[in-house]
Amino acid sequence: MLKYAILGLLQYTDMHGYRIKEHIERNFGHMWSINYGQIYPNLKKLYNDGLVEMTEMAQNGEKGPPRKLYSITDKGKEEFAKWLEISPDKPMLLRDPFLMKFVFFGFGDAKRSLEIIDEQIKRYKSDLKRRKKNLNRWENSGTYVRLTAELGVNLNEMFIKWLEHSKQEIENQETAIFHEQAGT
Amino acid sequence: MLKYAILGLLQYTDMHGYRIKEHIERNFGHMWSINYGQIYPNLKKLYNDGLVEMTEMAQNGEKGPPRKLYSITDKGKEEFAKWLEISPDKPMLLRDPFLMKFVFFGFGDAKRSLEIIDEQIKRYKSDLKRRKKNLNRWENSGTYVRLTAELGVNLNEMFIKWLEHSKQEIENQETAIFHEQAGT
DNA sequence: CTTTATATATATACAAACTATATATTAATC
DNA sequence: GATTAATATATAGTTTGTATATATATAAAG
Numbered sequence: 001m002l003k004y005a006i007l008g009l010l011q012y013t014d015m016h017g018y019r020i021k022e023h024i025e026r027n028f029g030h031m032w033s034i035n036y037g038q039i040y041p042n043l044k045k046l047y048n049d050g051l052v053e054m055t056e057m058a059q060n061g062e063k064g065p066p067r068k069l070y071s072i073t074d075k076g077k078e079e080f081a082k083w084l085e086i087s088p089d090k091p092m093l094l095r096d097p098f099l100m101k102f103v104f105f106g107f108g109d110a111k112r113s114l115e116i117i118d119e120q121i122k123r124y125k126s127d128l129k130r131r132k133k134n135l136n137r138w139e140n141s142g143t144y145v146r147l148t149a150e151l152g153v154n155l156n157e158m159f160i161k162w163l164e165h166s167k168q169e170i171e172n173q174e175t176a177i178f179h180e181q182a183g184t
Numbered sequence: 185m186l187k188y189a190i191l192g193l194l195q196y197t198d199m200h201g202y203r204i205k206e207h208i209e210r211n212f213g214h215m216w217s218i219n220y221g222q223i224y225p226n227l228k229k230l231y232n233d234g235l236v237e238m239t240e241m242a243q244n245g246e247k248g249p250p251r252k253l254y255s256i257t258d259k260g261k262e263e264f265a266k267w268l269e270i271s272p273d274k275p276m277l278l279r280d281p282f283l284m285k286f287v288f289f290g291f292g293d294a295k296r297s298l299e300i301i302d303e304q305i306k307r308y309k310s311d312l313k314r315r316k317k318n319l320n321r322w323e324n325s326g327t328y329v330r331l332t333a334e335l336g337v338n339l340n341e342m343f344i345k346w347l348e349h350s351k352q353e354i355e356n357q358e359t360a361i362f363h364e365q366a367g368t
Numbered sequence: 369c370t371t372t373a374t375a376t377a378t379a380t381a382c383a384a385a386c387t388a389t390a391t392a393t394t395a396a397t398c
Numbered sequence: 399g400a401t402t403a404a405t406a407t408a409t410a411g412t413t414t415g416t417a418t419a420t421a422t423a424t425a426a427a428g
Contacts, residue, residue, distance in 0.1 A: 001284055002414080008288040018377050027287060031278035035415060040379060064376030065422040084292040087303055088281035094215035094339075095279075095385095097272035099332065100185055103211060104192040106326045108268040119271055142290045143357055147350045148283065155278075158342045166331045173327055186385075202406050219386060224408060248405030249393040279414095 002034070002042055007080040010052060010072040017043055017068065027145065031152065043070055051076035110174060117167050121160065128156040186218070186226055191264040194236060194256040201227055201252065211329065215336065227254055235260035294358060301351050305344065312340040 009015060009023050017039050024034045046052045050073060057067045072080070098120050105113040131153050138149040193199060193207050201223045208218045230236045234257060241251045256264070282304050289297040315337050322333040 001279070001281060004288075005284060008291065011288075011291055016377075017379095028284075031276065031283075033275065033277070033415095035417090036378075037380075037382095037416065037418090038414060040377095044379095062376080063374090063423050063425095065378070065420095067377070080288075081292065084285055084288060085296045085300075087300055088285060090281050091217065091307075092215065092278065092280040092282070093217070094276065095185070096276040097185060097274050098276070099215075099335075100189060100212075101268055101272060103328055103332050104188075104195075104264075104268060105328045107192065107195055108265065112269045116269075116271055123275075143354060144287055144289045147346075147353065148287050151283075151346050154342055154346050155339075158338055162331075162335050162338055169331065170327060200406075201408095217386095219388090220407075221387065221389090221409075222385060224406095228408095245394095246405080247394050247396090247403090249391095249407070251406070 002038055003046065004080060004083050006039070006042060006046065007051065007072055007076050010070060011077065011080065014069050014071040016057075016070060018064075020070075027148075031155070043068075046070075046076070051079060110170075114167065114170065117163060117170075121163050121167070124156060124160045124163065128153065128160065131156060186222055187230065188264060188267050190223070190226060190230065191235065191256055191260055194254060195261065195264065198253050198255040200241075200254060202248075204254075211332075215339070227252075230254075230260070235263060294354075298351065298354065301347060301354075305347050305351070308340060308344045308347065312337065312344065315340060 005024060005028065006020060009020060009027070015023065017036065020043075021034055021036060021039055024032065028034075043052065043054075047054055047070070052070045053073055055069050055071075057069050098116070101116065105116075131149070135149055135153065138146045189208060189212065190204060193204060193211070199207065201220065204227075205218055205220060205223055208216065212218075227236065227238075231238055231254070236254045237257055239253050239255075241253050282300070285292075285300065289300075315333070319333055319337065322330045
């Protein structure tokens, strides 16, 4: 899938690996983090398959070592276009270490569980703040990019709402158990 | 992460690989799909690390070949408990082949894009129906499991709302472009 | 002015997760 | 009794993800 993310970005403009990582994190970072260890091998493969071209840039006053600028070829554009109009086969995958723990909190210490829930609410809230602040950045980037950014905000708001509601339910239940034990 | 999902499930009851897959898909299937190719190697590793025990069951009138029943050891329970109270380190990861295409629909054929969006709305809606129907199944499974199932429903409803709103915006924009071209 | 810190940039080894497919057993169906 | 369906385990191969090494150039600190 990363293959097509890279090809898609290269349709906007030529880029080198480092810049590609930046862009992916800006465009998909709502829900996606990427690593150089995924980008450079992919670029190499795209190059070997003739889907991108590469030119080594000379030093030009910029920081860092010489860059390798990649651009999409006609073959690359073709393959990307083909991919774009195929109905997505695989369903959404949501993998969240917090949620994985959450399901099993019944086995753990209730107090510690609530602590982790509070931490998570804070995390969601700071994420939401950042995303809302960046929303205007996508206003002129085309409808689809903008709508995707909006989805990120919606997703974040939904999670906060759900987790705050969950916290209350859990606390209420704790109180109920306490009263039971106290015989009231 | 799968390692801990398996250990967690084995705290409820002893299971063999096939059954573990069923349970994971029932409990986490809101956003998670699993494959035998992930389960059996994991069970083997858990066994080698002494976190689970295994007994080969004799045939007992049930269908299929002999089962290997796994149960969690004290060492396994310890490691699971330790993991459960550590603050989750990595952020949520949402990987969706549909969303990946959606961001780039600006490069593709608008008509085909709307078709794929319609397919996706249908998929979301049938998922929602199934999840809502199954909600009552978790009513007595403990607060955390039930709340996680509710999250699945919320997530689904949010996506439908977002995608239907997005569709309208895209269609409106298409119409605007048409009027522009027609000079009205 | 030289050491140190920082941002840039590429690369690779390793581990975890995912896909595809092979194999085998039993129960039910035809 | 042959076929189909459900159960169950296993593994090869690919893709993803993590950790870390390496190197260059600018900025900042001393």
